[in-house]
Amino acid sequence: MDSWKNILRQSVTTFSELKKYLNCDDGAIEDVISTFPMRINPYFLNLIQQYGEPLARQAVPDIRELHDSVGQIDPLAEEDLSPVANLVHRYPDRALLLVTNKCAMYCRFCTRKRKVGTDKMVISSKSLDDAYEYLAANPQIREVLVSGGDPFMLEDNKIEKILVKLRSISSIEIIRIGTRVVSTLPMRITSRLANMLQKYHPLYINTHFNHPFELTPESQKACTTLADRGIPLGNHTVLLKGVNDDSETLRKLFVGLLKIRIKPYYLFQTDLTCGTNHFRTKTMKGIEIMQELIGHTSGLAIPTYAIDAPGGKGKIPLTPEYIISRGKTLKFKNFRGETCIYPEAIDSF
Numbered sequence: 001m002d003s004w005k006n007i008l009r010q011s012v013t014t015f016s017e018l019k020k021y022l023n024c025d026d027g028a029i030e031d032v033i034s035t036f037p038m039r040i041n042p043y044f045l046n047l048i049q050q051y052g053e054p055l056a057r058q059a060v061p062d063i064r065e066l067h068d069s070v071g072q073i074d075p076l077a078e079e080d081l082s083p084v085a086n087l088v089h090r091y092p093d094r095a096l097l098l099v100t101n102k103c104a105m106y107c108r109f110c111t112r113k114r115k116v117g118t119d120k121m122v123i124s125s126k127s128l129d130d131a132y133e134y135l136a137a138n139p140q141i142r143e144v145l146v147s148g149g150d151p152f153m154l155e156d157n158k159i160e161k162i163l164v165k166l167r168s169i170s171s172i173e174i175i176r177i178g179t180r181v182v183s184t185l186p187m188r189i190t191s192r193l194a195n196m197l198q199k200y201h202p203l204y205i206n207t208h209f210n211h212p213f214e215l216t217p218e219s220q221k222a223c224t225t226l227a228d229r230g231i232p233l234g235n236h237t238v239l240l241k242g243v244n245d246d247s248e249t250l251r252k253l254f255v256g257l258l259k260i261r262i263k264p265y266y267l268f269q270t271d272l273t274c275g276t277n278h279f280r281t282k283t284m285k286g287i288e289i290m291q292e293l294i295g296h297t298s299g300l301a302i303p304t305y306a307i308d309a310p311g312g313k314g315k316i317p318l319t320p321e322y323i324i325s326r327g328k329t330l331k332f333k334n335f336r337g338e339t340c341i342y343p344e345a346i347d348s349f
Contacts, residue, residue, distance in 0.1 A: 004188040008104060011041040021045055024060065032061035036275055037117035039106045043218070044184050051213040054243045057279075058107055058210060064278040065108065071274035073114050077312030086123060087131040090312055093142045097131055099123060099162055100149035104185035109238055109279045111271045111308075116149055123148075132165050139171035145206075147178040152188050156196055163200045175200060178236070180208040186222035198229035207235045207262055211244050212252040220260045227261040234265035237303065239286050240279045241270075247292035254293070254301040264303035269318070272310050283307065283318055291320040295335025 012018050015030045018038070022045075032038075040048070040059045048055045074080075078088045078096075088096040101121035106113070115121035135141055144166055151159060166172050177197075181188040197203060205226060209215065227233055235257050237244065244250055254264040267290075270280045290305045306315045324331040330342045 004185055007041050007043055007185065007187065011039045012045060013039050022048065022060065026063060028063040029061045032063060032065050036061065036065055036113050037106055039117065041104055041185055044105050047213060054211045055213055057243050059105055062108060062278065065275035068275050068277040070277045072272050073274050075272040075310050076111065076308055081312050084130040084134050085127040087134055090314060093140055094145065095135060095141045096145045096147060098148050099146055099151050100153050102153040103150045104153065104181050109240060109270060109276045111273050113273060113275055135172065136169045142171060143174040144172055145176045145178055150179050150181055151177050152179050152181045156193050160196050167200055174202055176204045176206055178206045182207045182222045183209045183214040183219050186218040189222035189225050191225060194225045194229045197231060201230065204232050204234065206265065207233055209235055209253060209257060210237050210240060212249065212256050215256045223260045223262055233262040235262045236266045236268060238268045238270055239281055241281050245281050245285060247289045250289060251293060251297055254303065255297060258301055264301055267303045267305045269307040271308055287318055287320055294320065
């Protein structure tokens with residue numbers, strides 16, 4: 001058995017197991033787990049024991065998950081935008097294909113916590129075949145994001161079967177895989193897996209790191225294994241209260257990601273998912289953080305701060321305001337707050 005499977009098999013999934021490793025005596029956690037499953041594998045559990053709250057908040061259930069009067073069950077209206085089971089078609093030329101309901105760790109802020117890790121999310125050969133038929137019948141879809149759950153929880157041969165099917169559809173140009181295992185179970189990224197993936201270029205991988213403490217030698221090895229096969233890596237980070245809601249933490253994270261060849265891609269405002277309200281910051285907080293990053297560190301390290309609009313309306317960038325006025329000249333401020341003037345182009349005839 002692969003080492004990652006052995007590690008996963010030893011995951012903490014019950015409150016009684018959790019008490020053995022972490023200082024938590026709130027019996028109400030059992031109620032949370034019965035609604036929103038817990039899985040903390042030994043690798044990430046060790047990081048929690050080493051670094052504490054920023055990582056614990058992401059993995060350990062909180063009673064506030066059951067007392068969220070603001071959140072929505074399906075805030076991005078994925079179910080309404082699913083023409084067939086487990087396929088979300090929100091944007092004209094892109095689609096989201098969900099291929100598993102399992103993750104190496106169940107993040108407490110997960111957008112799909114309503115069904116990930118539960119029997120409410122069923123993936124079958126029939127549902128996948130229906131998805132492939134839909135994709136083939138809609139050639140305007142040129143890009144597919146494979147997600148879940150975490151696709152890398154599947155066996156290598158099952159992942160390859162999905163990639164073969166997608167590559168057989170001539171209108172699909174780009175395949176992306178969204179994964180969190182590079183930060184929660186990096187030993188899953190084996191040379192065998194990476195060698196298989198590189199056969200299906202152009203293929204991109206979106207990773208998910210939220211805190212610089214997640215940038216370990218193991219995660220660096222995993223990302224190097226993928227990057228060395230020519231797989232471009234981008235990162236999604238979620239802005240989380242009490243975890244990473246300050247510019248210095250995010251600067252360290254984003255610069256650290258660049259060092260292991262991952263481009264910070266999105267910084268997401270926490271979705272309006274039921275059970276996650278205690279993670280949400282005010283949007284102005286995120287905009288202020290971006291203002292403290294832009295110009296003060298490499299542009300390569302700057303992601304797009306975005307909100308995924310409720311109701312499935314799509315991702316909307318949220319940016320600091322630099323423009324003061326428009327006219328014959330553009331008046332704006334730079335990252336230091338200095339006023340700048342730029343003459344607009346004059347129409348020629």
